[in-house]
Amino acid sequence: MIETKHIDFYYGAFHALKDVSIRIEPHTVTAFIGPSGCGKSTFLRLFNRMNDLIDGVRLTGECIVDGVNIYNKSVQVDDLRKKVGMVFQKPNPFPKSIFENVAYGLRVNDVQNKAFITQRVEESLKSAALWEEVKDKLKKSAFELSGGQQQRLCIARALAVSPSILLMDEPASALDPISTSKIEELIHVLKQEYTIVIVTHNMQQAARVSDRTGFFMLGELVEYSDTKKMFLNPEKVETQNYITGRFG
Amino acid sequence: MKHTEKELQALKDAVSQMWMLVMSQLEKSEQAFINNDMELAREVVSREKRVDAFELKIDSDCENYIALYAPVAIDLRLVLSLIKISITLERIGDFAEGIARHVIDADCATIEPEIMKELRCEDMFAILRSMLSDSFTAFYSEDTVLSGRILSKDDEIDHIYRRSIDVLAEYLADHTSLIRCGLKTMLLIRKLERIGDHCSNIVEEIVFYVDAKVLKHQG
Numbered sequence: 001m002i003e004t005k006h007i008d009f010y011y012g013a014f015h016a017l018k019d020v021s022i023r024i025e026p027h028t029v030t031a032f033i034g035p036s037g038c039g040k041s042t043f044l045r046l047f048n049r050m051n052d053l054i055d056g057v058r059l060t061g062e063c064i065v066d067g068v069n070i071y072n073k074s075v076q077v078d079d080l081r082k083k084v085g086m087v088f089q090k091p092n093p094f095p096k097s098i099f100e101n102v103a104y105g106l107r108v109n110d111v112q113n114k115a116f117i118t119q120r121v122e123e124s125l126k127s128a129a130l131w132e133e134v135k136d137k138l139k140k141s142a143f144e145l146s147g148g149q150q151q152r153l154c155i156a157r158a159l160a161v162s163p164s165i166l167l168m169d170e171p172a173s174a175l176d177p178i179s180t181s182k183i184e185e186l187i188h189v190l191k192q193e194y195t196i197v198i199v200t201h202n203m204q205q206a207a208r209v210s211d212r213t214g215f216f217m218l219g220e221l222v223e224y225s226d227t228k229k230m231f232l233n234p235e236k237v238e239t240q241n242y243i244t245g246r247f248g
Numbered sequence: 249m250k251h252t253e254k255e256l257q258a259l260k261d262a263v264s265q266m267w268m269l270v271m272s273q274l275e276k277s278e279q280a281f282i283n284n285d286m287e288l289a290r291e292v293v294s295r296e297k298r299v300d301a302f303e304l305k306i307d308s309d310c311e312n313y314i315a316l317y318a319p320v321a322i323d324l325r326l327v328l329s330l331i332k333i334s335i336t337l338e339r340i341g342d343f344a345e346g347i348a349r350h351v352i353d354a355d356c357a358t359i360e361p362e363i364m365k366e367l368r369c370e371d372m373f374a375i376l377r378s379m380l381s382d383s384f385t386a387f388y389s390e391d392t393v394l395s396g397r398i399l400s401k402d403d404e405i406d407h408i409y410r411r412s413i414d415v416l417a418e419y420l421a422d423h424t425s426l427i428r429c430g431l432k433t434m435l436l437i438r439k440l441e442r443i444g445d446h447c448s449n450i451v452e453e454i455v456f457y458v459d460a461k462v463l464k465h466q467g
Binding site for chain 1: 311317
């Protein structure tokens with residue numbers, strides 16, 4: 001489970017997130033929507049401490065993953081990222097073979113058992129609905145795959161180290177409708193084993209794939225509710241204006 | 249099957265279940281009427297709540313489907329049709345309940361059997377059952393070949409209805425003490441005629457869904 005309590009986040013003097021409290025249940029898909037610069041990606045990146053890499057940032061409040069405040073000094077970021085995998089907007093395979101891309105996370109975690117690695121690569125590619133398309137060319141470069149296949153390869157790479165949470169930052173925005181549909185179908189299947197949090201500009205995508213939706217604006221979590229409710233009868237006028245396209 | 253297809257199938261399944269329930273309600277109200285079976289009539293009345301519950305559920309599920317999946321083309325036509333079909337089925341369910349209440353009221357047993365036969369209520373019931381059943385087949389198989397045949401059955405219903413007005417008017421002119429009973433019988437026949445109209449509306453929705461053609465108001 002993920003829970004944040006009164007999160008405030010600053011890029012230098014810029015107040016990017018304002019008192020954001022949220023609770024995300026296991027095995028659900030949660031979507032964050034909102035206009036550009038609203039803080040949704042910043043919020044997503046808190047969950048595996050990706051924002052730590054940026055100079056001049058400051059955080060107050062608590063971000064709790066599976067009962068542990070992940071911003072405690074005792075938490076090892078490498079261990080956290082094994083538990084909380086991430087997929088980015090643009091597919092970013094490594095310049096390696098398909099097999100090695102998926103095996104990468106295991107190798108950097110010092111797994112040496114070849115049979116285990118082979119098994120995990122196959123399982124992960126199957127989970128990412130890519131196995132049938134690549135099983136006969138595992139030694140080929142990942143760059144030979146299409147954009148949609150590369151994105152599913154990145155999902156397989158994230159799954160290989162057995163995370164419990166998968167973060168997705170605009171995972172289909174660079175893909176064509178068919179590849180997007182495959183990623184969305186995959187999300188429906190993966191939520192049975194993983195907790196998924198997705199940031200998307202595509203409101204229809206949020207509606208299609210998520211159980212809960214959070215609407216961000218100007219760093220505030222304006223509304224967080226069941227996706228059905230949000231898209232049929234939102235509580236706040238700001239949410240209504242945004243999802244109906246009246247905003248701005 | 250994709251997630252959105254599964255959701256759409258679930259909507260169709262819910263409407264199919266409602267259809268079965270309404271067909272059963274109509275058949276039971278017919279049996280209750282023919283056999284003057286009060287117990288069966290009460291069963292029809294008590295099961296009407298289930299028909300209403302189906303309509304509410306399908307309404308809500310269709311709203312959610314449109315809000316979440318923004319359907320287009322045949323999917324949009326299907327969801328719009330499902331909403332209208334479920335409303336129409338609910339109304340047919342109301343009429344079946346009305347027929348059952350007519351039986352329960354039990355104050356119209358004095359019209360002579362020969363006249364009741366001439367009013368052809370049983371023929372109307374039989375035609376309506378086949379209309380509802382054939383329209384379900386057309387819906388489920390997405391085949392509109394049957395549509396013309398079903399619509400022509402409504403013409404037969406209308407013909408019986410118009411004839412029944414003449415039969416009853418003539419009968420009541422000579423039996424003025426039975427006017428109240430005659431009016432109630434006319435209301436019952438009117439319910440059957442309206443069910444025929446609703447069955448026709450369902451067929452029009454199926455044609456809209458499958459063939460994207462609008463048959464409304466062309467007769």
